[in-house]
Amino acid sequence: MDQEVSRTVLSVSGLRVDLPVGGGTMHPVDGVSFEVAAGESLGIVGESGSGKSLSLKAVLGLLPPGATAAGDLRFALGGDVVRDAERVRGHGVAMVFQEPMTALNPTMRVGDLIGEAVRARGRMPRREVRARVLELMADVGIPEPARRARMWPHELSGGLRQRVMIAAALATEPELLLCDEPTTALDVTVQAQILELLRRLREERGLAMVFVSHDLAVVAEVCDRVAVMYAGRLVEVGPVDDVLRSPRHPYTAALLASAPSFAGGGEALATIPGSPPDPRRFPEGCRFAARCAFAQDDCLTAAHVLVGVDGLRATACIHPESLPAPQPRVSQTRLEVVA
Numbered sequence: 135m136d137q138e139v140s141r142t143v144l145s146v147s148g149l150r151v152d153l154p155v156g157g158g159t160m161h162p163v164d165g166v167s168f169e170v171a172a173g174e175s176l177g178i179v180g181e182s183g184s185g186k187s188l189s190l191k192a193v194l195g196l197l198p199p200g201a202t203a204a205g206d207l208r209f210a211l212g213g214d215v216v217r218d219a220e221r222v223r224g225h226g227v228a229m230v231f232q233e234p235m236t237a238l239n240p241t242m243r244v245g246d247l248i249g250e251a252v253r254a255r256g257r258m259p260r261r262e263v264r265a266r267v268l269e270l271m272a273d274v275g276i277p278e279p280a281r282r283a284r285m286w287p288h289e290l291s292g293g294l295r296q297r298v299m300i301a302a303a304l305a306t307e308p309e310l311l312l313c314d315e316p317t318t319a320l321d322v323t324v325q326a327q328i329l330e331l332l333r334r335l336r337e338e339r340g341l342a343m344v345f346v347s348h349d350l351a352v353v354a355e356v357c358d359r360v361a362v363m364y365a366g367r368l369v370e371v372g373p374v375d376d377v378l379r380s381p382r383h384p385y386t387a388a389l390l391a392s393a394p395s396f397a398g399g400g401e402a403l404a405t406i407p408g409s410p411p412d413p414r415r416f417p418e419g420c421r422f423a424a425r426c427a428f429a430q431d432d433c434l435t436a437a438h439v440l441v442g443v444d445g446l447r448a449t450a451c452i453h454p455e456s457l458p459a460p461q462p463r464v465s466q467t468r469l470e471v472v473a
C-alpha cells in the first residue's frame with residue numbers, strides 16, 4: 135500500500151456476536167478489532183469455525199436469525215462517517231460471497247441481476263443500465279458479455295458466476311469490498327484468475343478490501359496485512375510478508391507448518407493436535423493453550439491482549455520468545471515466505 139494512503143475506511147472495535155443456544159448464549163466472535171485503509175487489503179485467516187466469516191457478516195448486519203452483534207463500527211465513505219451498517223450496504227460497501235450459485239438468484243438472468251445493482255445507485259434509462267451492465271461484465275473478464283447477460287446462473291461455470299458476483303458488487307461503486315472466501319469452490323486455475331482480477335480492480339479503483347480465507351497462499355497473493363483468528367479472537371496481526379516469514383504466535387506458526395510443501399516430496403504433513411475449544415465453554419486465558427507445544431502455566435490464566443511487537447505487528451501470545459527461529463521453505467506456488 136502506498137504511504138500516502140492513510141484514510142481509514144473501516145474501523146471495527148470490540149466486535150462481539152451473541153448466539154443463543156441451549157438456553158444460554160455463546161460468543162463465536164468475541165472482542166475482535168481491526169481497521170482497513172483506502173487502497174489496502176486486509177486478510178483474515180483461521181480454521182473453519184474460528185469466526186472469520188461471521189465477523190465479516192456482522193460488519194454488514196447479515197447475521198443469521200437470532201444472532202446479535204455488539205461493538206463499535208465506523209465507516210468513513212465519501213467524506214461521511216457512518217456507524218449504521220444498513221446505510222452503507224450497497225452504498226459504499228459491497229460483498230462477494232463464498233458460493234455464487236447460492237448467492238445468485240436462479241430466477242433472474244445474470245444481466246438483470248447486475249442491472250438491479252446498477253439501478254440501486256439511482257434511476258437510469260434502460261438503455262444506460264444495459265450499457266453499464268455490459269461494461270461491468272467486460273471489466274471483470276466475462277467474454278461475450280452481450281450473450282452471457284441473457285444466460286441464467288446455472289448455465290455459467292463457477293468462475294463466470296463468481297465474476298458476475300464481482301460485477302454486481304462493483305455496480306454499486308463501493309469504496310470497501312468484503313470478500314468471504316470467494317475462491318473456495320473454484321479449481322486452482324480459475325482461483326488464480328479471480329485473485330488476479332481482484333488485485334487489478336483494487337489497484338485501479340483504489341478499493342479497500344477485507345479478504346476472508348482459510349488459505350494462507352491466497353492471503354499471500356492478495357493482501358497487504360493479515361489478521362490471524364482463532365476461537366473467536368484475533369491472535370496476531372501484521373504485514374503479511376512479516377507474519378508469514380516470522381510468526382509471533384504459536385497458532386500462526388502451526389498453520390504455516392501444516393501447509394503442504396512442494397519441496398522435499400514425501401514428507402509427512404504436520405497437523406495441529408487436538409481441536410478448537412467449544413464456543414459454549416471457552417477456557418480462561420489463552421484459548422490455544424491446550425493445543426500449544428509452548429504453553430506454560432501462566433498461559434492458562436493470561437488475559438487476551440494484542441501487544442505490539444516489531445513495529446507494525448501485534449500478538450496475543452505472552453511468550454512469543456519461545457517460538458523457534460523460522461525455517462524458510464516453499465509451501466505453494468506463490469507462497470514463498472512461509473516459515
